[in-house]
Amino acid sequence: MTIRLLLADGDPRFIERLTSILTVSTVTTCKIVSxxxxxxxxxxxxxxxxxxxxxxxxIVTDDHFELFDFYGPTANRTAIIVLSDYPRKDWAFAALQKGAVDFIVKNRIDSFDLVKAIAYAMFRKCKEFELRISALRDPLTGIGNRNLFDEQAQTLLNQAKRGQERAAVLFMDVDGLKAINDTHGHALGDRLLNQVATRIVGQMRESDVVARIGGDEFVALLMHVNASNSISMIERKLNRAVVQTPYQINGIDIRIDISCGSAIYPDDSREISDLLQIADKRMYEKKSRKKARPPHHPVLYWSKS
Known part of the structure; x- marks a missing residue:
């Protein structure tokens, strides 16, 4: 295993010393950048x-070190160990508050302590990352939840702004889930939602973000939207994928429908909260029109296979 390591210190001799310690260590191999x-x-x-x-x-308290203050080490998988010439408790506490994993006094470093600190930092950061990922995932479907969507959506909109590109927010609602839960039970309804999520994700690109934000509600953020009419095409394609083929669960063929509304960045708004609200409103307008259909045009049925 090769560890990717950054050494940052104003004293080149200290960097040389740490590099020497890590180079001769037989415990691990390091790719070092100083x-x-x-x-x-x-x-x-x-x-x-x-x-x-x-x-x-x-370095971490210098005005030019922006990453630590604005993003924090928890924004990525890099474990931060802060080094100091002095064993000051207030400095150690401040470093840990900012997200550092450890605080080490320079003149007390030896080979064993350095390798141990790096191993501990990586282990702790890995566990932290796993917990963070699990907190951002929907436990039922495995796709992102509302927290992950909000976090990634803002980043993607910033990218769209820099590239002067359009993006689209889709708000989707599964029609008839309550009737299925009432008739066949919530366990079957949960399996249905899992399959719906799989079909929705299957229609998205790697650059898009999909999340489940409610019982039967899904949202997506689509990047690189070239024209407004392409959203209508995406909605039709998504509808076909989710609706046309029945879902087979416990020997039952289930057909459902899905209502979808959309909002375009920056045409409709530049704020993710506004885009979600607009897409949600348009979705409910479509759902209302479906409810006004004559009774002989059902949107949902189930039958024994």
Missing amino acids: RTSAAEASAALKTKSFDVALLSYD
């Missing part, structure tokens, strides 16, 4: 992926 200023360290963390970053306290 930086001597806060601006260089911040740029390295923004552009490259590291498992562990050993950063001097002077």
Whole structure:
């Protein structure tokens, strides 16, 4: 296993010492990148992926070290270990408050302690990452939940803004789920939702974000939307994928319908909350029109196979 490591300290001799310790260590292999200023360290963390970053306290408190303050180490999988010339408790507490995994005094570092600190930092960061991912996933379908959608949607809209591109928010609601739950039970309804989620995700690209935000509600953010009429095509394609083929669960063929509304960035709004509200409103308008259909045009049925 090779560990990607960033060493950032204003003293080149100290960097050389740590590099020497890690190079001769037989416990692990490190790919080391070194930086001597806060601006260089911040740029390295923004552009490259590291498992562990050993950063001097002077660097993480420097005005040019933006990443630590604005994003925080929990925004990625890099474990931060802060190094200091002095064993000050207030500095250690401040570093840990900002998200550092450990605080080490430089003149007390030896080979064993350094390797142990790196191993512990990686283990703790990995567990933290696993917990964070589980907290952002819908336990029923395995796709993202509302928290993950909100987090990723804002990032993607910022990308669309920089690229001067359109993006689209879709708000989807499964029609008739309550009737299925009442007739066949919630266990079958949950399996149905799981399959619906799979079909929705299957119609999306890797650059899109899909999440389940309620019992029968799903949302998606689509990037690189070239024209408004393409959204209508996407909605029709999504509707065909979710609706046309029956769902087979416990020997029962189930047909459902789905209502979908959309909103375009930046045409309808530049705020994700407004886009969701607009898409939600348009979805309910479509659902209302479906309810006004004559009785001989059902949108849902189930039968024994």
